[in-house]
Amino acid sequence: MPATDALSRTFAALADPTRRAMLAQLAAGPASVTDLAAPHAMSRPAISQHLKVLRDAGLVTQSAQAQWRTNALQPEPLDDASAWVAEQRAIWSTRFDRLDETLARLQAQDPMPDAVQEDDR
Incomplete structure (x- = not known):
């Protein structure tokens, strides 16, 4: 299509x-x-x-x-495409920042047991 x-x-x-x-x-x-x-x-x-x-x-x-x-x-359509990409980049950057904050908060609240940490190394 x-x-x-x-x-x-x-x-x-x-x-x-x-x-x-x-x-x-x-x-x-x-x-x-x-x-x-x-x-x-x-x-x-x-x-x-x-x-x-x-x-x-x-x-x-x-x-x-x-x-x-x-x-x-x-070049006008390229400007529109660039604006769309910039908008998507900002959205995903914000989402990844929130994910990083959530993961840091979860790790601070419930650290992994020592045995599990050593197995991951």
Whole structure:
């Protein structure tokens, strides 16, 4: 089932190493399909399919001048993905801090018997 929300489309597009490499190329500036295809050992239709996924995710725009098509990076979806990751990191950091506090409190209340501690070493 294809991703329907913007964040899912962004992560789906980022899941492929070829597409990530294309985005890295485009971070240096706009590029033609030929320029984007150069470092990859794949057919032109395969490159075009990767670009379609990136365009559908809103990560790349394509403009045409005469017969030339130029692709450019659109970083806004990456900002949204980065914000989501930061939010998840904060949530899990808080949860792990609470777990550490709970474990420390439990260990202080009920230390393990000496025999068990020596077996674990």
